[in-house]
Amino acid sequence: MSERSAAPGSLALVEALVNTLDIESGADALDTVDGRAPFGLTPDEVPAARELRESLRATLLAHAGHPPHAPVSPLDGLLASAPLRVTVDPADGSAALAPADAGPLLSRVAVAVAQSLVDGTWTRLKACESVTCHWAYYDRSPAGRGRWCSMQLCGARAKMRRYRAK
Numbered sequence: 001m002s003e004r005s006a007a008p009g010s011l012a013l014v015e016a017l018v019n020t021l022d023i024e025s026g027a028d029a030l031d032t033v034d035g036r037a038p039f040g041l042t043p044d045e046v047p048a049a050r051e052l053r054e055s056l057r058a059t060l061l062a063h064a065g066h067p068p069h070a071p072v073s074p075l076d077g078l079l080a081s082a083p084l085r086v087t088v089d090p091a092d093g094s095a096a097l098a099p100a101d102a103g104p105l106l107s108r109v110a111v112a113v114a115q116s117l118v119d120g121t122w123t124r125l126k127a128c129e130s131v132t133c134h135w136a137y138y139d140r141s142p143a144g145r146g147r148w149c150s151m152q153l154c155g156a157r158a159k160m161r162r163y164r165a166k
Contacts, residue, residue, distance in 0.1 A: 004138065004140075005138075006138070007121075007124075007125055007136075007137075007138035008119075008121060008138065009119065009121070010112035010115050010116065011112055011116050011122075011138065013108060014112050014113070014125060015125060015136045015137070017052070017105070017109065018053055018057050018060060018135075018136035019135055020035060023133060024133065028050075030050060031046075039105050040105065045105070048105075048106070049105055051072075052078055052105065052106060052109060054069075054070065054072045055072045055075040055078055056075060056109070056136075057069060057072075058072045059075045060125055060126050060127035060136050061127045061129075063122075063125060066127070066129055069127075069131075069134055079109070079110045081106065082099070082104070082106045082107045082109070082110035083100035083107055084098065084100055084110055084111065085097075086098075097111050098111060121138075124139045125138055126138075126146065133149060
């Protein structure tokens with residue numbers, strides 16, 4: 001839905017996962033082989049991926065100051081089961097968090113969340129406040145108070161509804 005550029009670094013994975021569902025049309029990219037391919041998902045892994053996606057969406061709505069869109073599993077509970085490990089580069093001693101196995105989507109998302117916490121970018125990933133959208137976007141506004149994935153679409157619709165209500 002958004003014309004915004006993708007979230008930075010590993011947050012692009014989280015943004016892409018949340019945006020696999022078009023709430024307005026009901027189209028779910030995880031229903032197709034091509035839609036699952038970027039995440040390395042098999043058909044059996046789709047229910048868990050959907051649960052993770054909706055927990056992420058609720059968290060991104062919270063980043064924007066909005067209540068959850070639906071009852072969801074707490075994100076911290078889902079991420080707690082992600083197998084992660086700390087890697088240390090022998091050349092320079094730098095440490096990083098990495099999935100214990102690069103395959104599982106849950107581990108890759110957990111690493112993305114952890115890295116964005118370190119970078120200070122986690123709370124800038126938000127979900128559009130429009131109830132027919134909730135598309136994930138990275139808020140690059142100076143004050144960090146973006147509300148819509150697209151000012152031209154969701155923002156314009158919201159402003160028009162307010163105008164007509166007057």
